[in-house]
Amino acid sequence: MKSLTSAFFLLISLTLQAQQELKIVYNYINHAKPNTYMMELVANDKQVFSYTIRLTKSGTGKRATYKQTTDTTKLFKDYTNDYLVYEERLGRDYHVIKEELKLFKWNEVGQRDTILGYPCKTAFAEFRGREYQAFYTTKLPFTAAPWKLHGLPGVVLRVITTDDVLVYEAQSVEVIDNTSFVYNPFANYEQISYDAFCKHYKSYRKEVIKKRNQRAKQQNRPIPKNDKAPRIEVIIPENRFILND
Numbered sequence: 001m002k003s004l005t006s007a008f009f010l011l012i013s014l015t016l017q018a019q020q021e022l023k024i025v026y027n028y029i030n031h032a033k034p035n036t037y038m039m040e041l042v043a044n045d046k047q048v049f050s051y052t053i054r055l056t057k058s059g060t061g062k063r064a065t066y067k068q069t070t071d072t073t074k075l076f077k078d079y080t081n082d083y084l085v086y087e088e089r090l091g092r093d094y095h096v097i098k099e100e101l102k103l104f105k106w107n108e109v110g111q112r113d114t115i116l117g118y119p120c121k122t123a124f125a126e127f128r129g130r131e132y133q134a135f136y137t138t139k140l141p142f143t144a145a146p147w148k149l150h151g152l153p154g155v156v157l158r159v160i161t162t163d164d165v166l167v168y169e170a171q172s173v174e175v176i177d178n179t180s181f182v183y184n185p186f187a188n189y190e191q192i193s194y195d196a197f198c199k200h201y202k203s204y205r206k207e208v209i210k211k212r213n214q215r216a217k218q219q220n221r222p223i224p225k226n227d228k229a230p231r232i233e234v235i236i237p238e239n240r241f242i243l244n245d
Contacts, residue, residue, distance in 0.1 A: 020044070021178040022142040022155065028052060029167045030232070039168070043144040047182040048077040050146060076184045077101060077150065084148060085186045088197060090204045098191040103127060104151050106134070115157040116173055123152055124162075129234025131162040140175065166232055198235050205236060 021044050028037040041050040051074045075086035082101045087094055104125040111122040118137035125132050127148075134149060135158040145156035146168045157170040192200075216223050231239040 019177050020141065021176055021182075022140065022144055023172075023174045023176065024144070024146075024155070024157075024170050025172045026146055026168045027171050028146070028169075030165070031167075032165050032232070039146055041144060041146060042182055043142050044182050045142070046079050047184075048079075048144050049182045049185070050075050074185055075147065076186060078184065079143075084150070085184065085191060086148075087186070090200060091208075095197055095200060096186045096189045096191045097194055097197045099148070099194050101150050103148055104132070106151055113158075116170055118155075118157060118173070120157060121154075125151075127233075129239070130165065130232065132159060132166075133162060134159050140173070142175075161232075201235050205238075 021042060024041045024043075026039040026041065028039045029035075030037065036055045037052050038055055039050055039052045041048060043049075051072055053072050073087055073089075075084060077084045079101070083098055084101050085096060085098045087096055089095075104127055106123040106125045108121065108123045113120045113122070113135055115135060115137070118139050120135040120137045123134050123136070125134070132149070134145070134152060134156050136145070136152045136154040136156045138154040140155045142155050143153065145152065146159060149156055149159060155173075156168075157173070159168040160166065213223050215221075233239070
């Protein structure tokens with residue numbers, strides 16, 4: 001009877017552990033736009049779901065306030081099947097892109113920091129035109145990171161690019177017992193590869209530039225420079241926005 005009771009409580013303990021969820025709110029700044037965003041991330045041991053909301057700023061200094069807009073993007077990671085899927089907007093069209101999960105190759109360094117009370121290690125990786133520095137902790141019982149980042153043995157609480165374009169900074173961390181399922185919002189959507197998306201993007205940019213040049217010519221204005229579409233991932237040279245040059 002004693003062994004059955006011990007087995008029962010062990011099962012309950014494992015069940016509760018499996019039901020735990022990680023919730024992180026990040027402040028996300030993209031200096032290439034420039035825009036400020038809020039990202040909320042929910043993770044369990046098999047999946048990660050995050051959505052990013054663009055914020056609008058009112059006022060300055062201590063009186064500055066931020067309001068959420070309807071401009072959002074979503075990303076889902078599946079650890080079991082090693083893929084991530086997310087949405088990208090080109091003009092009025094939305095594309096759902098699927099990629100393999102292991103995109104980053106990290107090099108760990110000896111630098112240390114403390115974020116929200118969690119001791120963090122540091123690693124660097126180059127990815128699609130930029131170098132990323134990630135600060136991660138192994139003191140949380142999860143593996144999770146914002147955006148497409150993956151491959152570090154812990155939870156990423158801060159990310160910066162070495163050219164100062166991109167910053168993710170965790171504002172709050174919460175571990176809760178929850179039976180909710182982290183779902184894939186793109187399960188019923190047609191999905192394309194990243195290479196296919198790049199082809200769509202190049203065609204879209206060519207059309208935008210063509211129309212813009214035509215309008216400038218009709219209005220007898222100088223042809224504008226093709227540097228108005230910075231991206232975090234560099235697809236074409238005009239995406240290469242560097243803040244600290």
